[in-house]
């Protein structure tokens with residue numbers, strides 16, 4: 109039997125706002141992805157650095173056209189039903205890696221059957237995570253990411269969010285057990301966030 113849109117598993121795109129080797133946010137994103145798979149979702153991890161996007165430049169766009177990486181990100185968005193995003197804050201803002209990639213996405217135009225960048229994101233759920241070795245866990249950037257994705261990309265940012273403080277200790281402490289965060293109360297928040305994204309993604313398929 110061919111899977112219909114109502115019966116297939118929800119597909120989630122897993123994005124880290126840091127491409128750093130050993131990134132705490134990539135690790136947190138993978139933990140969230142693991143939890144999503146346990147709920148029946150399929151996950152694909154995006155390496156934003158591998159998209160090879162230059163710093164956004166309207167003259168470059170005019171002269172050379174849309175970079176392949178921006179079209180690739182649009183295609184991945186179009187092929188998935190929701191997003192799990194973990195990003196550090198840099199000086200209380202989301203990282204340039206994340207914002208630059210999404211700024212490019214925002215100017216991708218629809219062509220043929222392929223939607224525009226914002227057409228590919230519209231109405232899709234996204235769960236926000238942040239991790240930092242600092243005491244605030246990256247929480248200052250989360251409202252900015254929430255506004256950016258909900259207003260400009262028409263995404264449904266689920267109410268649950270997690271900023272993980274002292275993440276180097278948190279994540280290294282739980283390295284032997286990669287299936288949950290060391291602190292049960294924080295792990296419970298992560299569970300609720302992931303469940304919320306998976307549930308919303310399922311609703312879109314129903």
Ligand SMILES: Cc1cc2nc3c(=O)[nH]c(=O)nc-3n(C[C@H](O)[C@H](O)[C@H](O)COP(=O)(O)O)c2cc1C
Nearest residue numbers: 126128131132133134196197198199200240242246
């Ligand atoms: C330019 C820069 C600015 C930073 N600003 C903040 C900050 O505002 N708040 C914070 O908690 N950590 C800040 N950090 C520390 C990062 O949280 C830390 O490097 C973290 O490990 C980055 O995430 P990653 O492990 O996923 O790469 C900053 C780091 C850099 C390089």
